[in-house]
Amino acid sequence: MEKVKVYKIIEKKHIWFGISLTIIALGLVFMAMHGFNWGIDFTGGNMLHFDIQQTYELSEARNTLEKLDIDFEAKKAGDKGQELIIKTVNLSKEMQDEILDALKQKWPDTKLVRAETIDAVIGKELQKQAVIALIIANIGMLIYITFRFEFNSALAAVLALLHDVMIVLSFYAIFYIPVDSTIIAVILTIVGYSINDTIVIFDRVRENLKNMRKVSFEEVANLSISQTVTRSVNTSLTTLLTITALFLFGGETIKDFTLALIVGIGAGTYSSIFIASPLWSMFRGKLKTAKA
Numbered sequence: 001m002e003k004v005k006v007y008k009i010i011e012k013k014h015i016w017f018g019i020s021l022t023i024i025a026l027g028l029v030f031m032a033m034h035g036f037n038w039g040i041d042f043t044g045g046n047m048l049h050f051d052i053q054q055t056y057e058l059s060e061a062r063n064t065l066e067k068l069d070i071d072f073e074a075k076k077a078g079d080k081g082q083e084l085i086i087k088t089v090n091l092s093k094e095m096q097d098e099i100l101d102a103l104k105q106k107w108p109d110t111k112l113v114r115a116e117t118i119d120a121v122i123g124k125e126l127q128k129q130a131v132i133a134l135i136i137a138n139i140g141m142l143i144y145i146t147f148r149f150e151f152n153s154a155l156a157a158v159l160a161l162l163h164d165v166m167i168v169l170s171f172y173a174i175f176y177i178p179v180d181s182t183i184i185a186v187i188l189t190i191v192g193y194s195i196n197d198t199i200v201i202f203d204r205v206r207e208n209l210k211n212m213r214k215v216s217f218e219e220v221a222n223l224s225i226s227q228t229v230t231r232s233v234n235t236s237l238t239t240l241l242t243i244t245a246l247f248l249f250g251g252e253t254i255k256d257f258t259l260a261l262i263v264g265i266g267a268g269t270y271s272s273i274f275i276a277s278p279l280w281s282m283f284r285g286k287l288k289t290a291k292a
Contacts, residue, residue, distance in 0.1 A: 006226045010218040013278035020163055020275060027170020036173060039073065039180035040087045042127060044120030048096060049077070050084045053109040058084075058252060064106050068098060073178050076252035083113070085253065090117070130184040134165070137188070141195055149202055156279035157198050160271040164194050167267035168260060182257040186264060193239070194268030197232050198276045204228050205277065217284055221277045229273060236269040 009016075040047065052061075061084055062074050070088055077083040086099065096115060103110045138158050145154035165187055172179055204224040212220050240262060247258040 004223070004226050006219075006222050007229070008222060009225050009274060010221050010278050010281050013274075013282065016270075016274035016278060020167070020271075024163075024166045024170055027166065027173045030170070030173040030176075034173075034176065036169075036179045037176045039178045040089070040118050041181040042120070042124070042179065043089070044118055045087060045089045046091050046096065047116045047118060048086045048088070048099065049113040049115070050086070050100070050103060051078070051111045051113050052082050052084055052103070052107045053111065054082060054107060055080070056082070056084075056107060060106065061103070064102050065099065068095075068102060070095070070099075075255075081251070126181055126184065130187070133184070133188060134191070137191055138162075145199070145202070149206060152283040153202055153205075153280045156276050156283060157195060157202070159279055160198055160276035161191050161194055163271045163275055164190050164264060164267045168264045171260065171263045177256055177260070180256075183260070186257060186260045189261065190264035190268050193265055194272060197235070197269060197272035200231065201225055201228050201272060201277055202280070205280075218281055221281050225273055225277055232269055232272060236265055239265055 058074065058076050065072055065074060065086065070091070073087040075085050077085045084103070091099075096112075100110065100112050138161060141161070142154045142158050145157050168187060168190060171177070172183070201224055204227055205221055208220045208224050209217070212223075243258050243261050243265070247255060247262065250258060
């Protein structure tokens with residue numbers, strides 16, 4: 001048996017659950033108050049891509065557009081940061097020309113590279129496919145983990161994944177971050193990343209259970225988490241360092257995506273350590289009580 005400092009994770013499960021429930025409850029309050037900030041990928045609208053042909057400050061572009069009294073999202077683009085992508089509600093051709101004229105007054109060489117119209121039907125289809133993908137992924141993991149471990153552990157793992165999804169959705173709602181098609185990639189990435197950490201811990205629990213038959217499940221779980229926590233934290237930190245670098249230096253167009261990934265990976269690491277195993281322990285305890 002490895003000589004490690006054993007942390008009392010299971011005994012403090014109500015603290016860990018309380019922290020998560022507080023964040024999720026806050027997110028639900030914001031969802032009820034103003035909903036999500038749906039992007040045009042889901043609501044439909046126009047995407048206008050401009051080449052400013054010189055360096056510019058995004059804040060200046062936003063100030064220029066705000067004078068036109070339209071709802072929009074504006075992001076820098078291009079390798080040299082000289083391009084501007086604007087996403088708006090459906091606009092008339094006259095209004096699109098007015099946007100171009102306003103930008104030309106500030107930057108005379110500005111050119112419209114492309115203009116696209118995105119149908120709201122496509123957004124609804126994306127939402128539907130995302131929900132279906134998430135349901136299929138969770139059912140598949142429920143079956144796999146049940147086969148490899150037991151149903152209680154599978155249920156705990158899936159609930160931990162739903163916890164991660166709710167934390168990310170709460171983050172979008174609380175800070176009113178635009179929700180575009182990248183949220184599907186964010187959620188599926190986080191689900192895949194989180195379940196990997198959880199399986200590592202569960203696998204250690206199973207190994208220790210074979211060698212520690214006279215020890216309570218809570219003690220075995222605490223030991224298993226303590227043995228794997230360094231690996232989980234180091235893996236997450238390595239990933240977070242890379243994503244943080246992308247957030248800082250990857251350009252305006254991927255900032256929201258990478259920020260959501262940072263939150264999601266943090267939530268996934270937290271749930272693998274503080275949510276999944278305590279849930280497994282709780283379900284096993286209830287099963288024993290029912291049998292008694």
